[in-house]
Amino acid sequence: MLHKEGIIGNFENDIKQHELLIHKVCRMYARLPDDRKDLFQEIVIQLWKAYPGFRGDAKLSTWMYRVSLNTAITHLRRQRTGAGAELLRIDAIHEIPDQEEDARWQEMYKAIEQLNHVEKAVVMLYLEEKPYNEMEEIIGISTGAIRVKMSRIKKKLRLLIKNN
């Protein structure tokens, strides 16, 4: 009983410490607030299920990215559409200086929205400034392949922005 309470306590602390990580994954993969909520809950459930098996072989954040991204890409097969659907939304402290700048940001978000599931994962880890070897631990493809993918994604984003 005490052991279980200890696990619950540790889990609560770890989730709270990395809560933003889960929110970021949800913002990247779900467009509707309800979808985000569902995905957030599903990620927490999967983290809880996997938590007893976490042995500390990888960093906690690396392990959490794996569970969160795996859940997001396998869970969200059908995106709900319709009223309330939003572009990738970033609630940031950083102020966007003016309207023109804001429009450029929107173009970038719109382009990211058009990437496939795996490309979104790569972009997210890149934005998180994860080193390539950690990306390899999360995604499971070699550092070289990730670099190539990243370069292709940047080109694709430029093209998407241009076409949009």
Place this chain on the structure above:
Amino acid sequence: MELDDLKQTWNTQTNDNTLNNDTLMQMIQHNSTGPLVGLKKAFSKQYRFIIIVAVFVLLQLTHGFTSINVIMFTFYAALCAGLAYFFYSNYRLVKRMEKMDMEMKTTIQQQISLLETRLQWHLTAVRIALLVFIALIEILPLFQHSRMIDKWHILPAYIRILIYAGLIALQYFASRSISRRKYGNYLAHLKELATQLQ
């Protein structure tokens, strides 16, 4: 605008609302709504089915071992044992598919492999069950008489064989169609993800 320009904003993101312990505990009490829920439900139905079959066999035994033919009982026992093993394998498979803490590529590859194995197993198991059923209908009259089976055996052998062949063909197409309807989309989605990970 380049992707790198987004880094600063990305890394100053804030939470919509902060979790508290109660909310977190409520969340983990919920059942998963993931794609494996369907498989788990199917497993649960199969589990109930094996209990019904086992109870049926036990009831047959309580009516006296002498009244039931030894061959019939052997068939039942073999069928029960086969089904129990099949359902246990399914249970283990779903448990393995639930593992989400591996690298993304490994997770996707494992899910594809496990799901394909499961579908193949299902197809084979249903076919074996059907063959056992046909064998029972054909062998039973040699040892025991029942009005229904005797009526069936009035039909000429070639008509019975044609009907059996039709049943086997129907089972093949029905099983494939059900599998495709139930898991086809998910499998296709996983394969698409595997391609993206190349």
